[in-house]
Each structure stands twice: as C-alpha cells, then as structure tokens.
Amino acid sequence: MSGIQAGTDERLRRWRLVLGGEPGAEGTGRALTGRDAAMDGALGALYGGGASGAGERGAGLGASAPSVARWLGDIRTYFPSSVVQVMQRDAIDRLGLAALLVEPEMLEAVEPDVHLVGTLLSLTAAMPETTRETARAVVRKVAEDLEKRLAARTRATLTGALDRAARVSRPRHRDIDWDRTVRANLKNYLPEHGTVVPERLIGYARAARGVKKEVVLCVDQSGSMAASVVHAAVFGAVLASMRSLATRLVVFDTAVVDLTDQLADPVDVLFATQLGGGTDINRALAHCQSRITRPADAVVVLISDLYEGGIRHEMLKRVAAMQASGVQFVTLLALSDEGAPAFDREHAAALAALGVPAFACTPDLFPDVMAAAIERRPLPIPEAWPGAAANAR
Incomplete structure (x- = not known):
C-alpha cells in the first residue's frame, strides 16, 4: 500500500510542477517547497512570461547578464544535461538573450552544445576581445566531444571502404595482395603439391599507394x-x-x-x-x-x-x-x-x-x-x- 501511495504522491508532485506555483494550481493538494519550488522558479523564469504575481508563473530573466548566469547555474543543478540544452535554446529564442552571450560570465555558466556553438559563431562580429577566448573554449569543448564520438x-x-574500392582483380605482379589472394583461393589447395592455385588475384591499383x-x-x-x-x-x-x-x-x-x-x-x-x-x-x-x-x-x-x-x-x-x-x-x-x-x-x-x-x-x-x-x-x-x-x- 505504501508503494501505491508513494507513486500517487510522485504523480501529484509532477502535476504540481507542470501547473506551476501560482494559486490556481492548488487543486493538487500539494505545495511547492524547497527544491521543487526552486525548480518551478527556474522554469517560470523562462516559460512564465513575466514577473511573478497572480495568474503568472515565475519571475522572468530580465536583461541582466548576472541574473541570467545565475539562472543557467540553477538549471544545471536541477535538470539533466539534455534538458538544460533545450532550456538554453528556448531562452535564446524566446527571450532574445543571444546578445548576452558575449559576456564572459554567461559563457562560463552555459552547458556547451552544437546549437550554442552556432549561436556564438553568429555573434563573433559583435564579440569583444575579452570574451573571444572564453567563446573559443566553449567551441573547443563541443568540437572535442564530437570528435571523440565520431572520429x-x-x-x-x-x-x-578505401581498401575495398582500391582492390583490382587483375593487378600487376608487384601490386598483388598475397595475403588476400591466398585466402580467396584456399578452395584450390592441392595437398599433393602443398600449394594453392590462385585462380583469382587480388591486388591494389597504383593509386592505393x-x-x-x-x-x-x-x-x-x-x-x-x-x-x-x-x-x-x-x-x-x-x-x-x-x-x-x-x-x-x-x-x-x-x-x-x-x-x-x-x-x-x-x-x-x-x-x-x-x-x-x-x-x-x-x-x-x-x-x-x-x-x-x-x-x-x-x-x-x-x-x-x-x-x-x-x-x-x-x-x-x-x-x-x-x-x-x-x-x-x-x-x-x-x-x-x-x-x-x-x-x-x-x-x-x-x-x-x-x-x-x-x-x-x-x-x-x-x-x-x-x-x-x-x-x-x-x-x-x-x-x-x-x-x-x-x-x-
């Protein structure tokens, strides 16, 4: 029974987070306190559409780089990296925060991803010299992570693919790949002579060198x-x-x-x-x-x-x-x-x-x-x- 109750409580908690902390969400019978209240504040700052008050959710981010940097730190505390990246993109698109990314404290607070790099690259002309090295560090981290994943x-x-594309069936003698040729012709092994008859030669074109x-x-x-x-x-x-x-x-x-x-x-x-x-x-x-x-x-x-x-x-x-x-x-x-x-x-x-x-x-x-x-x-x-x-x- 306790497991069922725990599951119900968790569903109510999630619904309250979806509905937000304003009075109109009290039908769940749950109050937002502690970490939940902080999470709701971070969500409301981005998706609430204005200063907190009756019928409105959250406090808004304003246009201050320090306040946005604090918010970026908050969402990294409360949400997984994949969610953080989505929220960052939404903040840039919904609230016009791209210009603030030329501030060093902002760049130090963000979760680097491909979309952030794209935004930074579009801002390079407006980026002050003091921010450029921080921006390069952000871009380098994303590039290195991608290279580790893909290289x-x-x-x-x-x-x-290059090896297969370079193989030829009628190679010059000096271009024969003897290892592959022997393996391809094992069916033609003559035990009485202790040798393989190479019906098919495999080699490389000269360009392969x-x-x-x-x-x-x-x-x-x-x-x-x-x-x-x-x-x-x-x-x-x-x-x-x-x-x-x-x-x-x-x-x-x-x-x-x-x-x-x-x-x-x-x-x-x-x-x-x-x-x-x-x-x-x-x-x-x-x-x-x-x-x-x-x-x-x-x-x-x-x-x-x-x-x-x-x-x-x-x-x-x-x-x-x-x-x-x-x-x-x-x-x-x-x-x-x-x-x-x-x-x-x-x-x-x-x-x-x-x-x-x-x-x-x-x-x-x-x-x-x-x-x-x-x-x-x-x-x-x-x-x-x-x-x-x-x-x-």
Whole structure:
C-alpha cells in the first residue's frame, strides 16, 4: 500500500510542477517547497512570461547578464544535461538573450552544445576581445566531444571502404595482395603439391599507394545551417587526418571561402565561418569543380538546404557536368541530429532527377554514407525520407 501511495504522491508532485506555483494550481493538494519550488522558479523564469504575481508563473530573466548566469547555474543543478540544452535554446529564442552571450560570465555558466556553438559563431562580429577566448573554449569543448564520438568509427569505416574500392582483380605482379589472394583461393589447395592455385588475384591499383580519393565538403553557411556547419568542420578535420584522402572544405553564402588550410583544427575552421547571409550554390560548386584533379576518384558532398540565390539552371548543369566527368555527387540537406530540415523541394526533386541523392543525414550515419559513396554503391538513405527509393539510384 505504501508503494501505491508513494507513486500517487510522485504523480501529484509532477502535476504540481507542470501547473506551476501560482494559486490556481492548488487543486493538487500539494505545495511547492524547497527544491521543487526552486525548480518551478527556474522554469517560470523562462516559460512564465513575466514577473511573478497572480495568474503568472515565475519571475522572468530580465536583461541582466548576472541574473541570467545565475539562472543557467540553477538549471544545471536541477535538470539533466539534455534538458538544460533545450532550456538554453528556448531562452535564446524566446527571450532574445543571444546578445548576452558575449559576456564572459554567461559563457562560463552555459552547458556547451552544437546549437550554442552556432549561436556564438553568429555573434563573433559583435564579440569583444575579452570574451573571444572564453567563446573559443566553449567551441573547443563541443568540437572535442564530437570528435571523440565520431572520429574512431569514421576512420575505421572509411579505411575499410578505401581498401575495398582500391582492390583490382587483375593487378600487376608487384601490386598483388598475397595475403588476400591466398585466402580467396584456399578452395584450390592441392595437398599433393602443398600449394594453392590462385585462380583469382587480388591486388591494389597504383593509386592505393598514396591518395586514393578526393573528398570535397561544400557547406552552406547560411544561418539555418549552423548545426550542419559545426558537424562538417569536425568531420572535415577527421577526414583530413587520413593520408589516403585528399580532403577539401569549402563554405559559402553569396561568397565562397576555401578553409582547407585550416582543417587541422576544427575550431579555427568554425571561427573562420560567417553564419548568415544569402546563398549561391552554383558559385560554390564552380570553385569545387576547379579544384578537383581526378574526377573519377572524387566525392563531392554538398551540404545545403538548397535555397539557391544564384542561377538555378547553371547549378543543375554544373552538377550534371561533374557527374559526367566521373565525380560521385551527394547532397545532404542537413548534417545534424535534428531530423528533416526545411529545404527547397523543387531543387531537391531536380537533383533527384539527375540521380543525385538528396536527404537529411545524422552525424552517426555520415561515415556509412561516405563509405558507400567511395565504393560507388547505393547510399544508406533513411527509409522514412521522402523519395528515398528514387534517390538511392
């Protein structure tokens, strides 16, 4: 019986937290005290819509950096990290607190995440020098956490793909992979002679000794693509660390910036971006096309919501020309954990008609997408994505 009562009490407590601390919530028969009252105050400051009083919940955050910093500390005390990140995003969106993030005490109090990094990058032009190092520390923590999560699997997946893509069935004698050749022909073992008859030779093309593939990440840095820019910078650094890949990172809005020389440090890459502005995909692709030296061994990944501000038909002609030259072309409408983005469906359909996949991709799926592109096999497009079957061609 005591267990049932405890469960009932907990449900009433949760309902009271949902309803808030104002008098109208007293029907639960529960009072908010101690930690519960503090949690309600933190929620009310963000979602209550004004100063406390009858019929209103919470005290509001005001526009003071110290008070917001205290609130950020409170929510980290009372809520798990995933909830804290949601509340921070809501505070920035609902209460217009982005400008306060240029204050050092604010940055020291926040829970770093990808969305916060996007907000910080959009504020770099207004950020005072005294705050810049603190902001870099926040961005570096997020970048390092992402790299720990993604790097090992990305390298392992792509190394396997590169090995498979580089194998040839009629290699020169000095390019034969004898270990794989013997294993592939064990069925042809002749015990009376103590030898294996190699009916099928396995080896590597000459390109396998150095750079095997060129990878170009062409990333839209318009404001809606902030999370994708962060992930692309981290993946770019990971790919650039693989000697068998020649990796290039290009970001664009109406201008095009090649950040390949800064790929050693994703933080440098991110602070070199300028989130916001228009979009000229055709101009960005023209730059990428001009930098490709071996089209048959090149993979171009366009990361964009496809809201083209440039010349649409020229963009499509350029994509078709790159494909005709042998380039493997992939379009990611987003590279983030957020699911399906808003995107230009007309342009996505036009690309699909060219046989170019266009879909949203999570960071965890990206290594498999790249591996499939390198091996020139169908991409692992999420089945729930509209047009997945057509785009998988």
